[in-house]
Amino acid sequence: MVTDSIQPRKAFRGALLDFVDDPFYVSEAESVRYIPDGLLVLKDGKIEALGHYEDLKDFYADVAIVAYPGMVLTPGLIDTHIHFPQTEMIAAYGEQLLEWLSKYTFPTERKFQSKDYAQQVAAIFLDELLRNGTTTALVFATVFPESVDAFFEEAERRNLRMIAGKVMMDRNAPDFLKTCRST
Numbered sequence: 001m002v003t004d005s006i007q008p009r010k011a012f013r014g015a016l017l018d019f020v021d022d023p024f025y026v027s028e029a030e031s032v033r034y035i036p037d038g039l040l041v042l043k044d045g046k047i048e049a050l051g052h053y054e055d056l057k058d059f060y061a062d063v064a065i066v067a068y069p070g071m072v073l074t075p076g077l078i079d080t081h082i083h084f085p086q087t088e089m090i091a092a093y094g095e096q097l098l099e100w101l102s103k104y105t106f107p108t109e110r111k112f113q114s115k116d117y118a119q120q121v122a123a124i125f126l127d128e129l130l131r132n133g134t135t136t137a138l139v140f141a142t143v144f145p146e147s148v149d150a151f152f153e154e155a156e157r158r159n160l161r162m163i164a165g166k167v168m169m170d171r172n173a174p175d176f177l178k179t180c181r182s183t
Contacts, residue, residue, distance in 0.1 A: 010042045011060055013053055014068035018075055039065070040073060076135025083140045083167075084125040084151060085109045098172060110176060112142040118150035126154050139164040143179050 016038035023031040039056045041049040041063065049056055085108060092104045112118045118141075129137060141147040143166050155162045169179060 007044050009048065009060070009063045011063045011065040012040045012042075012068065012073060013065050014038065015072045016040060016050065016074075017072050018050075038073070074133065077133045079129070079134050079137040079139075081140075082137055084122060084164075085112050085140075085142050085147065087121050087125045087128070101172070106173060109142045112147035113144045115146035115150050118142075118144070118147040119154060122147075122151045122154040125151075126158055126160065130158065130160075136161045137163070140167045141165065142167060143169070 014037075016033075016035040018033050019031055020033045021031040035050075035052055037053045039049065039051060039053045039060065040047065041056070041060055049060070086105060089104045089108050092100070094100060095103065112121075129135075139151065139162055141151050141164055145166070148164060148166055151164050152162070155164075166179070
């Protein structure tokens, strides 16, 4: 028996904010779209309609609408440089970079040899990204394959799109974190 995998439409009402152009080439005002009372309609997980609620409501009268009054709905944010092993040390005292790395970062990263530990931190890290609206990121793990595996497993559990891999260092780091030798 073949089952129909088509998902029903979903509709969300609230203030909508998205970016429609590059502010490098047009003014900031032209690059942002804000709809104070908008409707976002999804069909099969893709946007079917987006616009002013008053303009769209009659077309989607048969679709249940989830309303978010007083809230702004935006596309997921993208972070292009973030280190998940540094989650535990957020707000650690700021020294000069090499001292900070030696005192806080490198000892913390050594713990990521344990997949269980890496998985616990990855869960916290990804939950925090989501809580702050980040749905896609370029993420640095550690040199330990366990940390990368744990990260991707936790991302998959949350159905997140992530780009990640191990950090590669060859100097200014302890031997247990170095991955290549300089010549």
